[in-house]
Amino acid sequence: MRHYPVFLDLRDRAVLVAGGGEIAVSKLRLLLKTEARLRVFAAAADVTIRTWAAEGRLDLVGRDIDAGDIPGAALVYGATGDDAADARVGALARAAGVPVNLVDNLEGSDFITPAIVDRDPVTVAIGTEGAAPVLARKIKAEVEAMLPASLGLLTRIGQRFRARVEHLDGKARRSFWTRFYFLRGPRALADGPAAAEAELERMLAAGEQAAEGFVHIVGAGPGDPELLTLKARRLLHEADVVIHDRLVSPGILDLARREATIIAAGKSGYGPSWKQEAINELIVRHAAAGATVVRLKGGDPVVFGRLDDEIEALEAAGIRYAITPGITSASAAAAAIGQSLTRRGRNSAFRILTGREAEGFAEHEWRELARPGATAAIYMGARAAAFLRGRLLMHGADADGPVTVVENASLPTQRLIATTLLDLPTALEDTTPGAPVLLLFGLAPRAAALALADMKEAL
Template identity: 40%
Template sequence: METLPIFLKLRQRLAVVIGGGEVASRKVKLLHKAGARICVVAPELHAELEDMLSLAHISHVAAVFSPQHLTGAVVVIAATDNEDVNREVSLAAQAANIPVNVVDAPELCTFIVPSIVDRSPLLVAVSSGGAAPVLARMLRTRIETMIPASYGRLAALAGEFRDVVKQRFSNGQQRRIFWEDVFQGPIGELMLSGQETQAREALQAATMGSGELHFGEVYLVGGGPGDPDLLTFRALRLMQQADVCVYDKLVSKEVMELVRRDAELIYVGKSRDQHTLPQEDINQLLVRLAKEGKRVLRLKGGDPFIFGRGGEEIETLMEHQVPFQVVPGITAANGVSSYAGIPLTHRDYAQSCLFTTGHLKDGSVDLDWPALVRTGQTVVIYMGLVGLPEICKQLIAHGAAPELPIAIVQQGTTQRQRVVAGTLASLPGQVEGAGLRAPCLIIVGEVVRLREKLAWFAPSPAAE
């Protein structure tokens, strides 16, 4: 280890920056964020630095560098484009035992400014010791995606209760176990999901010995249209920590692969005329599992609140006072249309978009047909594969042109995606022999004409 990672407190302490260019302005921003008093020494300033002089605790000395400019400084950064000046700054700072950083010159530095993931008060610093700063920035970017901004609020909450916990547990190991339970359990999850008041109340009760650190919770997560790369960060995090996963037929196998390996899997998928569990039984199943103290992942295809019956499920959870959180997913209309090269709105073709369901009811398709045939709109129909002939027939009967473009997309965003496009008059016949399998999405409107021009996603033929 060539350097020792440390975190230096600079609040209200003097930091001197030599240089007035764009690089210097970036360093000044960083120091200002840390609360330092900053003196910029340079004959002239970059326009951005000029604007920053209006901020508190930033001053400018319009002069070439002199060692006397370092008087009282606790840290120095040289950011000029003159190697001789940078070397002079480094030597002067080292002679005065002041930590110095020279931009892009690690041999002149006594400290390195790392790539920083800022989740204040939680900070993560990545450094290559000046050997590969680009690599350090790449790693920082990866870490950024793994640490949500809410971790900072969680760290701040822990800081509020640190002394209380220290008084309750005199043993260091006991304190460690307590905080591990907080951070990895439901209290931490409440904080990460934005439920700060509930988290604070639960932690307060736990520190007083009157609350539980372990209790069941339900995660209602949208698994998106199929491509696992479309999952949100929060969805993936919850999928990895759930004890049991209750999942639907529309969740792709690729997404299911990302569920925690040792989680119990419970399939409750539905298809036409075949329900593994009635919806009310699913609702009660979620309650029972959570009451057993389990972290329950309710994983749905698409988005839970768009034809996903998520509202019914959380109503039941609320009635039974079961903690839950909802994680939106990319709904099929957005994901599938994008991967099929069909924009849902377009200045020349469609100024509005309507989502509806093609579920059959009493042997017929019960839809608001006059609303579906208005001009200047795109209509997206979920779960309409079986009812496609009747849908096309009714649209034409209610005034839509037989030549109106329409497309049906099978298992969109996955390697099994297939698109069949035609018109209201032709598509039922085209689909009849195509052997399409659910889930399928139907898109109706002039925007379908853009498909061949805008299509970019090409599934592998081997996936058929």
């Protein structure tokens, strides 16, 4: 380890920056988050620096830095963008015994500034000894995804209560803060800092009573783990129990913490499946026992997810819950074929329906769907394809109108089948049994999207 990581107290200490251009601005954005007294030396300064100076956030000195400016400073940055000018800054700083950083010059620097995840007062610093800045940025992005933006505020609130929890033994104290920082605190903070403080008061008053259960109804998206929302990923990691349907991919379930209980409660439109009442009872039972439950649904739980049934069961049991939306398969399928779901001059309305739902359509609904330019995403429509084709043709739909079959949308096994309304049942014979299939009625894939799909399938 060449560079030893430390956290330097900069409160009321001088930090000097030589340079007034974009490089200096970049460094100052980070330094302005500290409590240091910042002095910038530049004969000509960027408008952003001048604005900060006018706001009183830093002192701007309209000349180059001199030897007499440096003694007593905590740090010096050479950020002029000119190698010779930065080397001069480095020589002046070392002569005064002050650590110096020359931007993008590892060998000329006494210290380096790491990539930082700022959740003040929680700070994560990431360094690669200057060997791989791109890797540091990648790690930074992943750590930022793990730590909610509210963590800093939550930590400051908890800090004020630390002394009141010190009487608990080590295990009980860790359990208390775990429940606050990762379960009850974030939920309460959604209603403001006062609500988070009130939640801490309730937890202290309750002592070691059993934790209150909570249910997060979470959309897992169309299948690709990278399309999971940041919030959904965090909730998965925090859950005691994960109850998922059959369309949730293994890659997403792998994101749950190792200690969590994972329960498959799948439903299938035409095969063996859990009864909805049994799923409701399962969710309620685990939450009533004090667990944090993630009810994980493929796509978006508000789209054909039996959301109302589960919410009604939770409300009847007096269990609190929250809903985290996800990307629905229709959006992923449209992205796969390179088409928008609505387009000016083509369609101002768009339908989302299931194959079973369409069986109950009234005559006017079929006429609307059959008219030129109409588009729809049909979930669970493979088995009803012949019926759909017949009803649409009967109501005047174009037999040669485009339909795209998207199998396993967003997954590596994704397939696109471009067909027509007339040939739809035949095209579906080529799909994989049991794989999720979505029909995009009225939409054909762009040539580039189809070519890319063919290439991936060939590989």
